Amino acid sequence: MGGICRSLVLCYRARTWYVSPDNRWKASECGRRAELKALVENRNHRTERVFLIGVELKSRRGAEVDDSLKELAELAATAGGSVVGDGLQKVAAPCAATYIGKGKAEEFARYCQQAEVDTVIFDDELTPAQSRNLERVFGCKILDRTALILDIFAARARTREGKLQIELAQLRHLLPRLTRFWGHLSRQKGGIGMRGGEGETQLETDRRRVQDRIARLARELEVVRRQRSLQRNQRQRNHWALASIVGYTNAGKSTLLNALTGATVLTEDKLFATLDPTTRRLRLPTNQNVLVTDTVGFIRKLPHGLVAAFKATLEEVVQADLLLHVVDASHPDAEAQIQAVNAVLREIGADGKPTVMALNKLDQLAERPEVLAGFQERYPHAAAISAVTGEGIPALLAELSSQLRPLREFMELSVPHEQAGVIARLHEVGQVVERDYNGQTARFKARIPPHLHDEFAPFLVRELQTA
Secondary structure, three states, X not given: OOHHHHHHOEOOOOOOEOEOOOOOEOOOHHHHHHHHHHHHHHHOOOOEEEEEEEEEOOOOOHHHHHHHHHHHHHHHHHOOEEEEEEEEEEOOOOEOOOEOXXXXXXXXXXXXXXXXXOEEEEOOOOOHHHHHHHHHHHOOEEEEHHHHHHHHHHHHOOOHHHHHHHHHHHHHHHHHHHHHHHOOOOOOOOOOOOOOOHHHHHHHHHHHHHHHHHHHHHHHHHHHHHHHHHHHHHHHHHOOEEEEEEEEOOOOHHHHHHHHHOOOOOOOOOOOOOOOOEEEEEEOOOOOEEEEEEOOXXXXXXXXXXXXXXXXXXXXXXXXXXXXXXXXXXXOOHHXXXXXXXXHHHHOOOOOOOEEEEEEOHHHHOOOHHHHXXXXXXXXXXXXXXXXXXXXXXXXXHHHHHHHOOOOEEEEEEEEOOOHHHHHHHHHXXXXXXXXXXXXXXXXXXXXXXXXHHHHHHHEEEEOOOO
8 A cells, every 4th residue: 555544554454444434444345445445546646745743852962853853754755755844843841732832733733734734743652642632733644753664664564474563563553542533423421321322332342352453463473483483493403503684774784685695685775675584594604504684674763562563573683693783884873873773682682792793885985984984993893895886795704704603623534535425515514724635535624513523523533722
């Protein structure tokens, strides 16, 4: 469904509930398709016009708010909207009723009416009461940053797991806001014979249905979590290390995965271009197999509900042996993005893990060498790369090999020349340091994974000191 109109849809996978033209809830499959088709056709006549609103509090710097608004504009463009303006309110603390104060809300509302704005998006999360009050003032759709991000995720999810996680986050966000959709129906009134109004009955019915759906989704995601646990156990039996690519959205994570493993993951210059995690095998120069997983991009003010819903996916980060932190070194606010990623890692319990930092988009820093020099001074072990051109990839692989090198047995082997299969197997699973094919047998000094000791024991000459 194009545009930000998806936010009107309350996603039930088996049965989608929505607001129909007469503002009554329906569950008919035929009616659902007809109404959604009409909604898409109406919305596709023109791009949805969007107005952005940010709030500068005492605890926030002005530059930080400006950067956040620019990012919100990118998010709106990703969702299919056209930003026609933005506004900023400076307050000591958010207003409980309208977040930005009644006077400022009315001022922005007059501008939005003149500019024919369809949607107003706030850079912070709004309470259900604030959303209802603002819709009365503006007379148009009101979204907050959380709803916008959920909308983008809903459009980008492709796998069953991703769709389940997004639906769960959407419903959790929707549940306390159900009341706003029932303003047209009657409420309970006091007095004999006036109890149990239609609105209260229908509201409670839908609230119960949403809660039931949330419980069902949680159970299905628990199955996904167990499946991922089994996959991790299989990897442990194969003694393959796991590296998770993390980083700010649009930092080039998917491009780097493609460059390292030859994968064909979608890459676009958009926020959250890819959502579903992808895992591919990477063979390091040390002949070690590593499973590299491209995870969902992080962002400032990442909704807590989204983090909770994506627990099954983010467990890949928590369980990883190493994190590959991709940084868009060409971005003017790269340092703040690094801190935002670290904050999310702390939230999910993945901080403190061995981390290799990749300073990406080196090709865009050719005329700004001082920027790269500053990063390398602050992060001396970081690898400067360009995932697009391949520059710096060998150095990154060498750093990964150094960080991921497990405890291996260093041994000297003597293998008869006629047993070529053993020699090929040694090169496949071990790191051969020295080789000598002269003499009656081939002699090797190699590092072997401990679980393969018995396989090469018949050819063992002596064990060497590991270096």
